[in-house]
Amino acid sequence: MKPKILVVEDNEANMVLLRDILAIIGSEVLEATTGQEGLRLAREEKPQLILMDIQLPDIDGITLTRLLKQDPATSHIPIIAVTSYAYEKEKDLFSQAGGDGYLTKPIEIESLLKVVTQFIRGEKIHVGEAQNTSSR
Incomplete structure (x- = not known):
């Protein structure tokens, strides 16, 4: 069964990049470009993992994370x-909002795949351990 991953990202180039990277591991990718759309898709589709941008046009990613973590369904x-x-x-x-991992852009393909694979397998890691260590 393909892992279902919701990507909440308002930048089209980043969305395409994440979709292409996740295709490497055969993921079914759900796409949301706003926080409201991400909230709806998370509740309806129950993905195995959510990749969340922090800066979104309506609800910021921190607030959206808090809403999702407070909802028993998600x-x-x-x-x-x-x-x-x-x-x-x-x-x-x-x-504090309940986030489980934190990767910084620019996205490193190997780091993203490693973290996504760990979460899909049910291996929990702490927020600090998922950080992208590349320099900006």
């Missing part, structure tokens, strides 16, 4: 931030 779904925000404040806020 609270079990791991959420990994994939964002250009590399500041400790955002990492802390994401973690």
